[in-house]
Amino acid sequence: MYRRGVIALCAFLALLAGGCGRHSSADDGGRKEEGAGVPFEESIQIANGYGDIYKKAAKEDADGTLEMTRLIVERIGEEGYAASDYDNQVNMQNPDKVRTFARKVEEKKEAGVSLFIVNDSGGFxxxxxxxxxxxxxxxxSSLYWEGDTPKSDYKEEYRTKTWVCDEEGYLFFERNSLSGAGSxxxxxxxxxxxxxxxxxxxxxLLLAGYHQNNMFTTDWNEDDYGNLNxxxxxxxxxxxKTGEKAPYEFAFTGRTYEVPEEEFEAVFHDFFQIDSQTIRQRTIYHEGTHTYQYRPRGLYDKGTTPxxxxxxxxxxxxxxxGTLKLTVNAVWPKKSLERAFRHEVVVRPLDGDGxxxxxxxxxxxxxxxxxxxYMERxxxxxxxxxxxxxG
Known part of the structure; x- marks a missing residue:
């Protein structure tokens, strides 16, 4: 269930991510200056250097796991490169290389660095x-695996429109034109x-997130659910709860469903200490049929921005x-903000994984x-x- 949610989240975060590189020196034996050209051969050499990790994971059906990604990031780091991952789930290796480059940007001096970000397919x-x-x-540029062979053959060149670096937090940058897919x-x-x-x-936090819901953007508690929708x-x-999408599809002409009370209430009882009466007061409940009215977001309230x-x-x-209080920052790449707002979430761990x-x-x-x-329904x-x- 977690992996499905994280894969969906990865699709969003893959539009955002990047990675870092190795400092050149007199001992580099003629290697390319950092930040110069497109060293496809060097990228393939780097991938071959962690090929044992990728191939072992693929053989054990563990490719795409966080553990594989972590091991690859660390291996690239051991080679002297700055490296991280698409989801920012692994600490960056050699971040001082990026910090040094960022200072040169601020000082308007010449410098170069390479930035690698590993994806969950074992490429970067x-x-x-x-x-x-x-x-x-x-x-x-990018690298991917074709069977047991690493391939690197894509490049794109641009000047950044946005460059924001907080050395104690995040680096954000953005290309100056939107040619091609993604932001x-x-x-x-x-x-x-x-x-x-x-x-x-x-x-x-990640599976619920901030998209099309207000659970983490409004104040509420078990005594007063406030404006929680x-x-x-x-x-x-x-x-x-189920690892599957709810079987209530959007329709351009609008669609209304009647959801059996047991099914509707069960998801809330699993994740909230909330009684049926409170649920019914905050929704439309039909006593005669023991169903809840449910309308998926439609054409006019779906929202369009990812x-x-x-x-x-x-x-x-x-x-x-026995509860946990989590302090959470909302990181917003669109605005280059590592703290668009901060909120505190209290959760109650239950037996097992509940x-x-x-x-x-x-x-x-x-x-x-x-x-x-966020768009209101x-x-x-x-x-x-x-x-x-x-409907």
Whole structure:
């Protein structure tokens, strides 16, 4: 169930990520200057250097796992390169190379560095960066595996439109034109993060995230659920519970479903300490049929932007009552913000792998952004206006 959620998340984060490279010196024996050209042969040599890890994982059906990615990142790091992964789930190796380059950008001096980001298929994207006069030029190339053979044959060149580097946090950069697929945004964490924080983030935050729901952007608790929208959460929780999509499909003409009460309430009882009466007060429940009305988001309230922040647990506390309080930053590559806002999520671990969400509170700050990516669901009046009762 986790892997499915993370694969979906990877599709979003793969549009954002990048990686780093090796410092040239007099002992390099004539190797290319960092950030110069497209060293396809060098990339293949690097991949052959960790080929044993990739081939062993593929043989054991462990390719695509976080452990394989971590081992590859560390192996590239051992060769003197700065390396990370697409999902920022592994601490960057040799981040000082990136920090040094970033200082040269700020000082408007000439410098070069190569940046590698490993993907869950065992390949990587390579950004060869050069700077002069405060500009950053990029040669982007990629490496993939064809069977047991590494291949590197793609390149793209551009000058960055955005370059933001917090040496104690994230590096963000973005190409100056949107030729080709994706936004061209790169977001890579330089500062190490405790593995426990990442594990808690994967378990409790990433699968729900901030897309098309307000669970982590509004204040609520078990005594007062505030503006929490349960309809927003139904499909998210259904996937988290079953590993499958809810069987209630979007329709351009609008569609209304009647969901049996046992099915609808079960997903909330699994993830919240909430009674049936509270669920019914916050939704539309039909007593006669023992069903809940459910309308998937449609053409007029689906929202179109994939550029939403992603959560990152940066610290946690074990509370006396057995709950965990997680401090979470919303990282927003679109705005080059490693803290678009901060919130505290309290969860209650249960026996086995189960858990319940207890509360969420947004930490007040003048720097907090409004969740402009979130679109409210249509009201009953709006639904009738747009769809004319077609459901």
């Amino acid at each position: 994207t390579r950004y060869d960066l050069k700077t002069a006069d405060g500009n950053v030029d990029v040669v982007k 061209g945004r790169v977001a890579v964490r330089l500062q190490p993060l405790d593995d426990s924080c990442r594990e808690l983030n994967r378990k409790y 349960l309809y927003d959460l139904y499909e998210k929780l259904y996937m988290m 550029d939403v922040p992603f959560p990152e647990v940066v610290s946690y506390e074990e509370e006396g009552d 858990y319940q969400y207890v509360s969420n509170q947004v930490v007040p700050s003048e720097d907090n952004v409004e969740p402009e990516w 249509l009201t009953e009046e709006q639904w009738q206006e747009y769809y004319g009762g077609n």
